[in-house]
Structure formats: C-alpha cells, structure tokens
Amino acid sequence: MHLVLLGMNHKTAPLDIRERLQLACGGTEHPLAEVMRLGPVREALYLATCNRVELLARVTDSDQAIVGLKDFLFRQGNLENAQMERCLYLYRDLEAVRHLFRVTASLDSMVMGEPQILGQMKEAYREAVEQRATGALLNRLVHQAFRVAKRVRTETGIGGNAVSVSYAAVELAKKIFGSLKGKTILLIGAGEMSELAARHLLGNGAGRILIANRTLSRAEQLAALFQGTAVAFERFPEALPEVDIVITSTGAPGIVLTAEMVAAALRRRRNRLLFLIDIAVPRDIDPAAGEIDNVYLYNIDHLQEVVDANLEVRQTEAIKAEGLVMEEVTAFEGWFNSLEVVPTIVALRQKAEGILKGELERASWLGTMRDEDRSRVEGLARAVVNKILHDPTTGLKEESQERDALPLVAAIRRLFRL
Numbered sequence: 364m365h366l367v368l369l370g371m372n373h374k375t376a377p378l379d380i381r382e383r384l385q386l387a388c389g390g391t392e393h394p395l396a397e398v399m400r401l402g403p404v405r406e407a408l409y410l411a412t413c414n415r416v417e418l419l420a421r422v423t424d425s426d427q428a429i430v431g432l433k434d435f436l437f438r439q440g441n442l443e444n445a446q447m448e449r450c451l452y453l454y455r456d457l458e459a460v461r462h463l464f465r466v467t468a469s470l471d472s473m474v475m476g477e478p479q480i481l482g483q484m485k486e487a488y489r490e491a492v493e494q495r496a497t498g499a500l501l502n503r504l505v506h507q508a509f510r511v512a513k514r515v516r517t518e519t520g521i522g523g524n525a526v527s528v529s530y531a532a533v534e535l536a537k538k539i540f541g542s543l544k545g546k547t548i549l550l551i552g553a554g555e556m557s558e559l560a561a562r563h564l565l566g567n568g569a570g571r572i573l574i575a576n577r578t579l580s581r582a583e584q585l586a587a588l589f590q591g592t593a594v595a596f597e598r599f600p601e602a603l604p605e606v607d608i609v610i611t612s613t614g615a616p617g618i619v620l621t622a623e624m625v626a627a628a629l630r631r632r633r634n635r636l637l638f639l640i641d642i643a644v645p646r647d648i649d650p651a652a653g654e655i656d657n658v659y660l661y662n663i664d665h666l667q668e669v670v671d672a673n674l675e676v677r678q679t680e681a682i683k684a685e686g687l688v689m690e691e692v693t694a695f696e697g698w699f700n701s702l703e704v705v706p707t708i709v710a711l712r713q714k715a716e717g718i719l720k721g722e723l724e725r726a727s728w729l730g731t732m733r734d735e736d737r738s739r740v741e742g743l744a745r746a747v748v749n750k751i752l753h754d755p756t757t758g759l760k761e762e763s764q765e766r767d768a769l770p771l772v773a774a775i776r777r778l779f780r781l
Contacts, residue, residue, distance in 0.1 A: 367455055468688060519683045
C-alpha cells in the first residue's frame with residue numbers, strides 16, 4: 364500500500380512545539396509544495412490544527428520517504444531531531460488508514476465527538492487538491508474518511524451531550540427556558556470560560572449580551588466582539604432586572620452577587636425565571652440566592668457533574684464508533700487489494716478478445732454464410748471465451764479480498780504471457 368502517516372498531537376507534543384510547527388507553516392509556500400518535491404512522495408495531505416500536525420503520504424519507498432518527511436518536519440519547527448523524535452508517531456499502511464479514520468471521526472480529539480475536526484480535515488483536503496497533491500488513492504481514502512465520520516455521527520451518540528463546562532451551561536439553560544431565543548445575558552467578569560459559555564449561548568439563539576468587568580476597557584473590548592454593551596462594574600446590579608442569564612467569573616476573593624441583589628432584581632422582573640452560572644473559584648454568587656423561587660443557581664461543580672456523566676455516555680458510544688471504523692478499514696483494504704488484480708483481469712480479457720478477433724478474421728468460410736448465421740457463430744465464440752474467463756476472473760477477485768493475490772497474479776501473467 365506504501366502509505367505513511369507522521370504526526371504529533373496534544374497527547375504526544377507540548378503546545379510550544381505544536382505552535383512552532385504551525386507558525387513555520389504560515390509562509391508564502393504551502394507545506395505540501397515542498398513535500399511533493401521529495402522523491403518517493405506521490406500523494407500527500409497536510410493537516411494542522413491547534414491540537415495536531417500530521418502528514419499523510421502515498422510513497423514509492425516507505426523507509427526513504429519517512430527520512431525525508433521527518434527532516435521536513437524538523438526544519439519546519441526548527442527543532443533538534445531528538446526533541447522532535449520524542450513527539451512523533453508513525454503509522455504505515457492499514458494502521459495509517461485506521462488513524463486517519465479515527466481522527467476524522469473525532470475519536471482521537473481532545474474532546475471526543477467534537478465536530479470541528481471534520482471541517483478542518485475537509486479544509487486540509489481542499490488545499491491538497493489545490494496543490495495537486497492528491498491522486499486516486501488519497502482521493503478514495505479521504506472521501507471514505509468523511510463517510511466514516513458521517514456514520515459515527517449518525518449511528519452512534521458520540522456527538523451528543525455536553526462535554527465541556529461552558530457547553531454544559533447551555534444544556535442546562537435550554538432545560539430551564541425551553542428556548543434561548545431572545546434571552547439577555549450578563550457577563551460579570553471576563554474569564555475565558557464565561558466568554559466561551561456566552562459564545563455557546565449566543566450561538567444557540569440568545570439575544571443580546573451585557574458585560575461588566577472591573578477593567579472597563581476589557582468589558583468594552585468583549586462587548587465589541589459580541590456586539591453587546593459594556594456596563595460599569597459597580598452598576599451591574601442595576602442591569603439585573605433586564606437579564607435572564609448571569610455568568611460570573613471574576614477572580615474576586617469573595618461574594619460579588621449577593622442574595623439581596625438577586626431578590627431585588629426578581630421583584631422588578633415580576634418573578635420571571637433567572638438563571639445564574641457561577642464559574643468562579645472561589646464563588647462569586649451567594650449560595651443563598653439559589654434558595655429564592657424562580658432562581659436557578661449552578662456552580663462549577665454542578666456543571667462538572669453534567670460533563671462527567673456525559674463523558675461516560677460518550678465513552679460507551681466510542682466503543683460502537685471504533686467498530687464502525689474497523690468495518691471501514693476492512694472495506695478500504697478490500698478496495699485496495701482489488702487494484703492489484705484489475706490490470707491482470709483487463710489484460711487477460713484483452714488477450715482473449717484479440718485471439719478471438721484474429722481467428723474470426725482468418726475464418727474465410729464465415730464470409731460465405733448469411734449475416735444472421737455469421738452473427739450466431741461469432742456470438743457463440745464470444746460466449747465460450749467469457750465462460751472460460753469467468754472462473755479465473757472470479758478467483759482473482761476473491762483471492763484479492765481474502766489474502767495476498769500477488770503470487771496468483773504473477774502465475775497468470777506468466778502462464779498467459781501477459
């Protein structure tokens with residue numbers, strides 16, 4: 364098969380090395396342009412994300428290609444060989460196929476089941492096509508990888524359920540409100556997780572966002588990002604009556620949002636539901652606020668419990684997904700093995716057709732027959748040839764599916780002088 368895959372990911376390489384590789388690949392020339400100049404490389408695919416860098420190639424000489432591809436990666440990252448060797452993994456042939464299928468189906472992602480990797484793989488393939496770096500083998504392989512990802516997504520539950528704290532907040536909000544359409548969010552503090560939770564909430568239909576932060580310029584910066592409104596930190600209690608969801612992440616040493624503030628806001632809200640998410644450690648919101656009617660308060664531990672339960676579900680679904688991957692690896696192996704017998708089958712049929720055509724042309728007595736009778740004779744001759752070729756052709760195909768068919772191919776080519 365002569366497929367090799369070299370790479371590093373979040374499990375094998377620290378962030379600074381992955382960053383250096385990505386930054387090095389931001390030049391004017393696409394990395395594949397250099398890879399395709401390596402002598403043994405015939406087709407190639409380059410995938411670079413924040414969590415992985417991988418090179419997949421069809422080559423004429425695996426050992427020689429691996430040396431060249433490693434050298435390419437070492438130079439890209441400006442790293443010493445020993446430093447890079449510790450981070451690299453290498454797969455060949457069917458193991459490379461399996462790894463590609465697992466990556467595309469998000470079984471190898473930091474967050475198993477996340478959908479982003481499929482889009483990143485499609486973009487990597489588009490660039491490879493633009494660089495004219497793909498051929499029959501990689502085209503077939505990558506499209507089958509896309510099919511694997513679709514099967515895993517539709518035939519298992521691996522993509523369901525929140526497995527990040529920020530997305531767990533969205534899941535809980537949906538259960539409380541039913542629909543997030545038009546809901547207003549207040550961010551108190553500008554922590555990374557609260558920002559991510561806000562992104563997810565807005566992406567699921569929430570309306571506008573207000574941002575309060577001790578540093579007003581940071582609040583204004585985030586407000587511009589979300590097309591929201593910055594609020595002076597000391598005035599955020601005045602905004603509480605108009606919001607439906609509050610996310611806090613301030614880094615303050617004590618309580619920032621008291622139960623009294625919440626109760627006062629609820630009176631002005633005429634007891635409409637209020638959803639409070641406290642992602643801060645130590646906590647920003649007075650736990651007593653959760654005892655008020657129509658107030659739902661969740662802290663980081665509550666959200667983590669949701670994440671842990673959902674991770675268990677995903678792990679169970681991953682077992683099903685791994686089974687689907689192996690099915691598809693076997694299917695690809697069958698397709699690839701059939702390639703080695705196809706030229707021999709075609710050559711065998713062409714030789715038989717040539718013999719038949721020559722003999723019919725030499726049979727001058729056919730010219731004395733009526734057209735109808737001559738057609739019958741020719742048809743009978745072709746039927747005999749097809750019958751004779753049927754068993755060798757079928758046997759070759761079956762052999763290619765079950766085992767290495769090269770010895771049989773060599774024997775047939777020698778016996779029939781193909």
